[in-house]
Amino acid sequence: MNKTNLDRLFNPKRIAMIGASANFGKWGNIILLNILKGGFKGEIIPVNPKEKSIFGHDCYTSVGDIPGEIDMAVITTPSKFVLSLMDDLGAKKIPFAIVVTANFSEAGEKGKEEEIKLVERAKKNGIRLVGPNTMGIFSSESCLHALMPMLMPLHGSVSMFSQSGNVGVQMMDYGQNENVGFAKFVSSGNEGDLTCNDYLDYFAQDKNTKVILGYIEGIEEGNRFLSSAKTASKNKPIIVMKGGRTQTGSKAAASHTGSMAGSFKINQAVFRQAGIVEAHTSLEMIDCAKAFSHYPIPKGNRVGIVTRGGGWGVLTADSCEEAGLEIPQLPEKIIKEIDKLLPDYWNRGNPVDMVATISHDPMPEIIRLLAEWDGVDSIIALGAGFRAFKIQQSTTTQFTKELKESLEFLSDIKKEAAEKPDPVLQFMSDLVKEIKKPIFSVSIGSDYAHKHIFEKYEIVSYPTPERAVRVLKHMCEYGQYLAAL
């Protein structure tokens, strides 16, 4: 099969913005503002016969009037103008057009006919189309935010194709919350021409993409998808969320993108065969994106757990066993080593319970003992990084004064903890690179903590143990798939 090179689509030097507008409340205006606000590295050229200049950019009456080569056009005009625009673009030899304009196949029979005509005309003119009915594309390399929603995604190594603009954009929004950055994004719209398969092939060979995400409602060419996904997943994890898993969902999907959702069971079988990670919820998808893009894949499903609280250890062990992960018993050798670090009533098992010791000092050593042990493939550390208590006894005298002072001192401790590098977290971060096993942190604290730990120390961190376990399960399954190839 011919893989389409989409470089001029995702990293264009010059874009014609057809239907550009200074009129707020029109999509042509919002997308133009997003592109300008995003600091696009290329040149953006507005086309609108009614305007002379928009935001200081000379406006052209038609694309034919623009001097020089154009790589790509963004179209937001009313649908009735789109068909004839294809001839203008063809004459100008523009290879790609993003058709944001809606009212095509998603809008019933008449729209479907219009879409067929549009695609034929584009083909005749040598133009490849994104959409119609797309929310646009994003590319970090060229700082291109050709998007309907006002969103500036974080830059990173995750690329996504989405058969729903909203779901896709939302993933980039969740990405901002969770510090997951994107390389490329495309809302594939009605897929009149270019389909998920084309984007998948392109992302598979894109050097800036480490992980591929996909939101899929229906796939037209199942065999091509399977083959593309199989090839891609050998080198990059593909994480897919399927919409239209149920009868009600399929029905909604049919009226959404006009896609036939097909049997979910068959879809799942295809996903498994292709080594695709199937995320069941939106949160799971972005949680997976974070870990897969930052951590090595574990070699097996054996987990070592260290916890600052017994109950969290219990819940984590439960989650692991329910997810098919193994919590192996500690060998005598490691028990003896930990005996030197913890009070003599410690539990001598995995999870290693630090039995409410105030100090964090033993934690790095315990993590190292587990990580170096060939009996486990990954580590979950619960409560690491909460170092507000790590105070020298010499400060004691400060507490014998007034209460107010001591409370101020407490604030100072917290401030210091937030500002100074945390030695436990720094240790963990270095250890992942050294030992090449994933070490997850469960921050067990405010939302802020896990974001901070990931942002500052590059330790993949979640606020609850269950979220960490769910991701680890997917990593282990992907690892098994790769090992069996």
Next chain:
Amino acid sequence: MNKTNLDRLFNPKRIAMIGASANFGKWGNIILLNILKGGFKGEIIPVNPKEKSIFGHDCYTSVGDIPGEIDMAVITTPSKFVLSLMDDLGAKKIPFAIVVTANFSEAGEKGKEEEIKLVERAKKNGIRLVGPNTMGIFSSESCLHALMPMLMPLHGSVSMFSQSGNVGVQMMDYGQNENVGFAKFVSSGNEGDLTCNDYLDYFAQDKNTKVILGYIEGIEEGNRFLSSAKTASKNKPIIVMKGGRTQTGSKAAASHTGSMAGSFKINQAVFRQAGIVEAHTSLEMIDCAKAFSHYPIPKGNRVGIVTRGGGWGVLTADSCEEAGLEIPQLPEKIIKEIDKLLPDYWNRGNPVDMVATISHDPMPEIIRLLAEWDGVDSIIALGAGFRAFKIQQSTTTQFTKELKESLEFLSDIKKEAAEKPDPVLQFMSDLVKEIKKPIFSVSIGSDYAHKHIFEKYEIVSYPTPERAVRVLKHMCEYGQYLAAL
């Protein structure tokens, strides 16, 4: 059975803090600081023979030296002193003691013997014990933060007993993130004397408690628990998370609180029989607490969905069907009404897809049509409250100037949106009170949005549709349980 009145434990007028300390790094110091920082409404009296005054509070050599009546003692001394303290407390007629001190039954056979002796001695002296090995208690009424961790939970109507201090405290921490406030909390520790059953009975009749949470590893008196829970759940939802669901988890639980986890299947049967909501993850528990404490229980499992994005509607419909919730078809009458509000290519189904209309204007009317329809029992509104686009066309002229200005204007819009009350959200909030059906908002945006919507408008809001659906499923099941009584 005799229900113990725990008023003097949770709302004491005078507390003796035995083992109080000005020495940072000791639990007696941290708990005392927490109590002082929390603004305890009663009087706190430190007891420590080595100190004269701690943080400006006169320190006593022994409890016997304190003049006047004492309601409760917090004990953080080393374990060897705890037994004889019971006689001192008895002589002083102190009815309750919170034994934070560890090294009892959780620490092996010897500790178990010590615990039996301790409980016997307490009984002889007419003292009821929390713990030993507890992280303490919290009570919003008296602003009492007798807790080991430095945490100031939000005040509210949720009360929790927890067989793990860490898990319980963490729930209050998640509560801060999700704006879920607590009325009372107890870390039940080893439950040498007072058990989960006592706390459950007490919370059941506590007028400040609307929802009861419980983290349970093992229950000693299963029949009493069933009967207490059955009585309580008639008036207040009980949401339980079970630790030790698996073999590995049970084993960890045994060394954590010394509890026998028992068969999880039997536990689940008991939960179902008692109308208990079983949360499977920590996030689910706090999500449930939010909805159950703020919204009416839906009368049935039929859901109306309105969405600003087609894909999110698909995923929400999928989640609902997978959770056993029904998405009924719209009657002609409602379709005709919505025909007046949306472009003519709208999907004419449930979920109602607003087909990317920029304006939010139709949303309140659509929500009202669904909410007033007797064919649904609850509503999920996806994307409500994102009103940054709601701009008068008359502002257009502002955009014909320079780009910089227009970007500033965009910031102003966002600022305005954040500061001015959102009419859609205000409408939804009022409608819940009027129609008495739960209307969930899925904010589909940054973490900030759903917190803000809940805090400012009291609309139960989640960042992903799947979290809303999971909670709704539990509410429906609880409603069915109540209806079948």
